[in-house]
Amino acid sequence: MSNFTSFSATLNSVWSESTSDFTFPASVSLSLLSLLVIVAYWIQSPSKVKDPLPPGPPRLPLLGNLFQLGEISKFPWLKFTEWSKQYGPIIYLNMLGQPVVVLNTAQAAFDLLDQRGTNYTDRPKLIMAAEILAGNIHVGFVPHGPLWRKLRKAAHMGLNLHAAEAYFPIQEREATLLVKSVLENPSDWDNHLQKSAASTILSIVYGTEPLKSREDPIVLRINHFMERMLKAALPGNYMVDMFPVLNKLPPWLAKFKREGMAAHKDFTAMFSEFLQGVKGDKFDTSNPTFSATVIKQQQPLEMSEKEAAWLAGAMFGAGSDTTGAALAVFTLAMILYPDVLKKAQAEVDSVVGRDRLPTFADRDQLPYIRALVKEVLRWKPITPLGLARRAVEDDVYQGYFIPAGSIVMTNVWAMNLDTDIYENPTEFVPERYLTPDGRDYNPQHTRGGTHAYGFGRRICAGMNVANNSLFIDISRLLWAFNFTPSTKTGLPSPDAQIDTGVVVRPAPFECEITPRAPNVQAILDMANEV
Numbered sequence: 362m363s364n365f366t367s368f369s370a371t372l373n374s375v376w377s378e379s380t381s382d383f384t385f386p387a388s389v390s391l392s393l394l395s396l397l398v399i400v401a402y403w404i405q406s407p408s409k410v411k412d413p414l415p416p417g418p419p420r421l422p423l424l425g426n427l428f429q430l431g432e433i434s435k436f437p438w439l440k441f442t443e444w445s446k447q448y449g450p451i452i453y454l455n456m457l458g459q460p461v462v463v464l465n466t467a468q469a470a471f472d473l474l475d476q477r478g479t480n481y482t483d484r485p486k487l488i489m490a491a492e493i494l495a496g497n498i499h500v501g502f503v504p505h506g507p508l509w510r511k512l513r514k515a516a517h518m519g520l521n522l523h524a525a526e527a528y529f530p531i532q533e534r535e536a537t538l539l540v541k542s543v544l545e546n547p548s549d550w551d552n553h554l555q556k557s558a559a560s561t562i563l564s565i566v567y568g569t570e571p572l573k574s575r576e577d578p579i580v581l582r583i584n585h586f587m588e589r590m591l592k593a594a595l596p597g598n599y600m601v602d603m604f605p606v607l608n609k610l611p612p613w614l615a616k617f618k619r620e621g622m623a624a625h626k627d628f629t630a631m632f633s634e635f636l637q638g639v640k641g642d643k644f645d646t647s648n649p650t651f652s653a654t655v656i657k658q659q660q661p662l663e664m665s666e667k668e669a670a671w672l673a674g675a676m677f678g679a680g681s682d683t684t685g686a687a688l689a690v691f692t693l694a695m696i697l698y699p700d701v702l703k704k705a706q707a708e709v710d711s712v713v714g715r716d717r718l719p720t721f722a723d724r725d726q727l728p729y730i731r732a733l734v735k736e737v738l739r740w741k742p743i744t745p746l747g748l749a750r751r752a753v754e755d756d757v758y759q760g761y762f763i764p765a766g767s768i769v770m771t772n773v774w775a776m777n778l779d780t781d782i783y784e785n786p787t788e789f790v791p792e793r794y795l796t797p798d799g800r801d802y803n804p805q806h807t808r809g810g811t812h813a814y815g816f817g818r819r820i821c822a823g824m825n826v827a828n829n830s831l832f833i834d835i836s837r838l839l840w841a842f843n844f845t846p847s848t849k850t851g852l853p854s855p856d857a858q859i860d861t862g863v864v865v866r867p868a869p870f871e872c873e874i875t876p877r878a879p880n881v882q883a884i885l886d887m888a889n890e891v
């Protein structure tokens with residue numbers, strides 16, 4: 362799912378590389394732009410500030426923190442975390458009149474997003490991406506209101522803890538295929554992880570057969586949708602997001618609107634075609650699928666064909682790159698922390714043995730693996746700023762004024778490194794999620810031990826499916842392989858990361874992945890899920 366981690370970085374492009382389809386003649390552009398900035402500021406600035414705004418870096422009149430953009434353009438969570446040490450748990454920024462509030466502690470995120478959920482369940486307005494391209498129907502971007510509640514309810518029916526168990530067979534089959542691919546071609550391990558994550562989510566949503574490649578037409582088509590959404594969501598790419606009044610122009614006068622509406626029609630046709638495939642017999646429907654649940658819920662929830670199609674279609678973008686990136690973090694940790702690797706393998710071996718693959722039935726007996734999955738999500742968060750929210754009304758928190766319309770960001774990176782909660786937070790230590798007598802331990806204000814899936818009512822709808830995929834993939838990879846540094850390139854850096862715009866993941870690195878025993882292939886061949 363396109364997120365807002367690149368928010369600050371991409372605001373830069375307002376000035377530098379705008380691809381806006383609505384351009385001004387050069388002679389009038391500067392003065393007109395200045396006027397528009399003043400009007401935008403006047404419209405958007407908080408009118409009645411009674412309490413002080415939260416602290417933050419110094420601001421200029423009108424421009425706000427625009428001049429700090431350089432500092433936060435790359436990996437903004439790192440700068441926010443640094444600022445949190447200076448300014449405290451809540452930081453206030455202002456970008457050309459747009460208030461931005463960054464929450465740096467789990468306590469602040471819990472107090473606002475969980476405890477005052479009604480005010481913080483909305484998403485920021487994204488006119489080009491969410492309203493025009495997605496037609497205000499994408500569950501991840503739709504404003505807080507009746508439609509979001511309906512879509513979310515249907516999503517819950519297909520993804521809740523119990524419903525997610527129906528996908529165990531798909532996830533076990535995909536995990537076996539993943540181990541097979543890595544065994545055949547270990548140097549391409551990252552590609553196998555990404556393909557496996559994509560294949561799993563597609564099978565869960567539409568009941569498709571396992572993917573042979575990431576170039577499969579269905580993947581390419583959905584990726585094209587995601588790329589369009591991402592490009593449209595980046596601030597500065599479309600003037601209409603800076604000056605919403607432009608959205609009032611009729612389509613014949615506004616190219617961005619004409620093209621956006623046409624693209625929305627195409628995406629609707631694509632998602633409807635996929636859903637029809639489940640209704641008809643094009644895909645294998647012998648396994649329970651998310652789409653089948655959505656189709657069943659259409660009548661009781663009074664969901665239109667279009668809403669059902671978009672709900673199912675939204676899942677690939679939300680669940681594919683995210684899970685794949687978390688598996689890459691796991692691989693990095695196994696290379697850098699050989700003692701953890703050994704301990705995890707020892708647990709798997711003692712419970713499962715060497716004559717079969719781990720299954721979901723083993724999960725209760727694998728506390729160290731459960732802890733390791735939580736540590737993967739904590740150590741290098743793949744969505745370090747979560748997914749932004751919008752304050753609907755003025756609020757006051759800890760004596761600070763949060764203006765209505767503020768973009769609210771959760772700095773999960775800072776929360777995961779909070780030394781009040783985690784000892785040696787930069788180290789990979791699964792033990793932190795176990796009590797001294799070996800039971801599961803979840804730090805305060807986490808959901809299931811983690812902040813990775815967000816907060817409050819808008820928490821990740823697919824978190825059970827994601828946790829299940831991570832558990833089964835990680836336990837089978839640990840059962841099958843040893844992970845060691847590349848003999849050519851040595852130890853990878855724990856800190857090198859890349860921001861894909863969708864997720865933040867470890868920078869590419871090489872490593873050696875070798876089978877732990879000669880019979881791995883034979884056991885894989887015996888697995889009857891494939």
Ligand code: HEM
Nearest residue numbers: 501679680683684747748814815816819820821822823827
């Ligand atoms: C490791 C994997 C994943 C991570 C780290 C992750 C993380 C997130 C985060 C941070 C949010 C925003 C929550 C908030 O606003 O507080 C989110 C939303 C969402 N996620 Fe996930 N996700 C993952 C996997 C999945 C999967 C597998 C699915 C689908 C099966 C999924 C479906 C969704 C949906 C539909 C939303 C939008 C919820 C809404 O706005 O109401 N995610 N996810």
